[in-house]
Amino acid sequence: xxxxxDKIRIWKRRAVLCAIPAFLLVSGIDALPDPIAHQGxxxxxxxxxxxxxxxxxxxxxxxxxxxxKYLWLSADFYDExxxxxxxxxxxxxxxxxxxxxxxxxxxxxxxxxMCSPLHREAAADFAHYMAxxxxxxxxxxxxxxxxxxxxxxxLPAEGEILDPDEFVWVTxxxxxxxxxxxxxxxxxxxPPPITWPRAKQP
Amino acid sequence: MKEKxxxxxxxxxxxxxGCALQTCAFLRVGFGxxxxxxxxxxxxxxxxxxSNQGVVSVETITANQPxxxxxxxxxxxPNPGFVTICLTIMLLNAVLLTLxxxxxxxxxxxxFWLVSFQNRNSLIGDGEDSVFRLFAFFLIWMPLDxxxxxxxxxxxxxxxxxxxxxAAWPIRLVxxxxxxxxxxxxxxxxxxxxxxxxSAVYYVYQMQDNFGRGPLPAFLMETEWLIRLTTWGTMVVExxxxxLLFLSRTRRVGIVLGVVLHLSMEYxxxxxxxxxxxxxxxxxxxxxxxxxxxxxxxxxxxxxQADPLPQRRRLALPAPKTSDGPLKMEEIEEWGGCRTYEDDxxxxxxxxxxxx
Numbered sequence: 001x002x003x004x005x006d007k008i009r010i011w012k013r014r015a016v017l018c019a020i021p022a023f024l025l026v027s028g029i030d031a032l033p034d035p036i037a038h039q040g041x042x043x044x045x046x047x048x049x050x051x052x053x054x055x056x057x058x059x060x061x062x063x064x065x066x067x068x069k070y071l072w073l074s075a076d077f078y079d080e081x082x083x084x085x086x087x088x089x090x091x092x093x094x095x096x097x098x099x100x101x102x103x104x105x106x107x108x109x110x111x112x113x114m115c116s117p118l119h120r121e122a123a124a125d126f127a128h129y130m131a132x133x134x135x136x137x138x139x140x141x142x143x144x145x146x147x148x149x150x151x152x153x154x155l156p157a158e159g160e161i162l163d164p165d166e167f168v169w170v171t172x173x174x175x176x177x178x179x180x181x182x183x184x185x186x187x188x189x190x191p192p193p194i195t196w197p198r199a200k201q202p
Numbered sequence: 203m204k205e206k207x208x209x210x211x212x213x214x215x216x217x218x219x220g221c222a223l224q225t226c227a228f229l230r231v232g233f234g235x236x237x238x239x240x241x242x243x244x245x246x247x248x249x250x251x252x253s254n255q256g257v258v259s260v261e262t263i264t265a266n267q268p269x270x271x272x273x274x275x276x277x278x279x280p281n282p283g284f285v286t287i288c289l290t291i292m293l294l295n296a297v298l299l300t301l302x303x304x305x306x307x308x309x310x311x312x313x314f315w316l317v318s319f320q321n322r323n324s325l326i327g328d329g330e331d332s333v334f335r336l337f338a339f340f341l342i343w344m345p346l347d348x349x350x351x352x353x354x355x356x357x358x359x360x361x362x363x364x365x366x367x368x369a370a371w372p373i374r375l376v377x378x379x380x381x382x383x384x385x386x387x388x389x390x391x392x393x394x395x396x397x398x399x400x401s402a403v404y405y406v407y408q409m410q411d412n413f414g415r416g417p418l419p420a421f422l423m424e425t426e427w428l429i430r431l432t433t434w435g436t437m438v439v440e441x442x443x444x445x446l447l448f449l450s451r452t453r454r455v456g457i458v459l460g461v462v463l464h465l466s467m468e469y470x471x472x473x474x475x476x477x478x479x480x481x482x483x484x485x486x487x488x489x490x491x492x493x494x495x496x497x498x499x500x501x502x503x504x505x506x507q508a509d510p511l512p513q514r515r516r517l518a519l520p521a522p523k524t525s526d527g528p529l530k531m532e533e534i535e536e537w538g539g540c541r542t543y544e545d546d547x548x549x550x551x552x553x554x555x556x557x558x
Contacts, residue, residue, distance in 0.1 A: 016217060016371050024378060031386035035393050051270040054317040055339055057332045060383050062440075064390035064397065066405040093411035098472065101411075103243060105474040106251065106326040108411065113325040121262040122325055129257045153408060159399025161426050167408075 068153035143179035234300030302351020309341035381444035388441035400430030
């Protein structure tokens with residue numbers, strides 16, 4: 001009986017001794033910063049293993065590339081005749097209280113991600129959701145045109161620390177979803193460029 | 203003559219040395235509470251984020267993700283009712299984990315729910331979600347209920363035998379993960395021009411949507427050398443932390459530095475629960491003697507209760523009997539190589555102790 005238990009204990013030890021270096025390898029390669037990481041078949045196997053096991057992580061950039069960008073979404077609601085009925089703006093996070101930022105933290109992440117060209121379909125889904133929320137018997141079917149607006153600080157070259165008065169801000173407004181455009185479903189169905197692992201900004 | 207230990211023997215001892223049960227219990231309680239807050243914030247907008255009537259469809263998410271990503275919501279239609287039920291179960295798992303009721307099972311469930319919800323809507327996640335998911339995975343393997351737990355309370359006293367054969371490797375996983383995060387962050391920063399030239403913190407400070415939580419003195423962000431010092435200091439601390447935390451002589455310094463780093467970020471930035479989960483990760487580097495050391499700083503109210511804990515522990519005896527009868531000397535010796543802690547002993551008052 002004792003021998004049996006000893007055998008089990010030894011096998012458990014061996015399993016752990018194999019699993020820990022494997023974990024180190026998978027996680028270590030996964031967390032390599034993008035410029036260092038080699039995009040080879042080994043990395044692809046490692047990423048897939050991490051995803052199947054649920055332990056993927058990706059590189060930890062943690063503000064490695066500070067990008068000062070204030071971003072907000074806006075939407076115009078049009079009725080069937082093409083008349084503008086309403087507008088909507090996402091919160092301007094600079095002006096939101098700390099408690100609200102904590103509770104709406106996910107919203108901040110979501111709006112930022114949705115503006116990425118990689119998530120065009122997500123923007124379309126969001127537009128449809130917004131339309132469905134506002135549609136009433138009075139308005140009928142609504143169409144939503146979605147925009148991403150940002151105000152971005154141009155970082156000076158070679159580590160200059162500028163006075164806030166000398167900052168150069170660039171504004172941009174870009175259409176995220178056009179309800180009248182012919183949606184090329186085939187193009188949408190194409191797999192996007194490799195998005196995993198993505199750099200994170202916690 | 204001192205025998206030279208090979209690296210493999212050292213590695214084996216490092217992984218299979220006795221496990222600090224108190225540390226596991228603190229990790230369990232801390233993680234359970236954090237998952238509770240995390241889940242409650244999700245619950246508030248559960249239909250909006252995760253249901254099929256929400257902002258993003260399963261089809262859109264799966265089109266953007268590799269097929270290897272899995273979620274219960276890819277197999278079962280995520281109608282609002284189902285999403286609410288799943289999230290409520292996750293919260294229940296978090297409560298039970300905090301209380302120490304079949305902790306490992308609860309951790310496994312939480313891991314399953316976290317993967318499912320995070321993959322269902324990956325657009326709302328960031329780095330801290332990965333930390334939560336990974337910690338849940340590590341907790342599955344830890345002896346979570348051996349102290350400060352409901353399971354422990356419900357166990358018959360006679361069966362409370364010390365099980366110090368519990369290996370330390372699950373805690374080592376948490377420690378390795380923490381080191382990976384700090385090293386990866388430090389490497390990324392070292393490769394970035396703004397961190398190299400020392401201006402990064404100044405521009406992070408300009409991110410008013412994330413920064414500017416607590417008021418900071420103006421000179422901190424107006425003095426150039428201070429800005430560069432803060433930037434390089436942050437980078438150096440992140441790069442050094444893994445080494446400080448793993449070396450026994452500098453371990454406490456590492457923990458204190460890490461906590462200060464995260465508390466300062468928590469004070470100045472809005473990053474949800476990221477700093478708290480990282481501080482919980484630092485707790486994995488603590489040892490029982492740290493708690494005793496910490497306890498010494500707590501003022502004692504009654505001088506008669508001043509008998510020092512280590513002495514009490516030395517006088518204590520291992521539980522004298524198991525269900526199979528009294529313990530033999532060999533069995534006690536078998537534990538010799540392992541560390542046993544307060545919870546593994548029955549309390550025996552020393553004869554010369556003060557009356558209470």
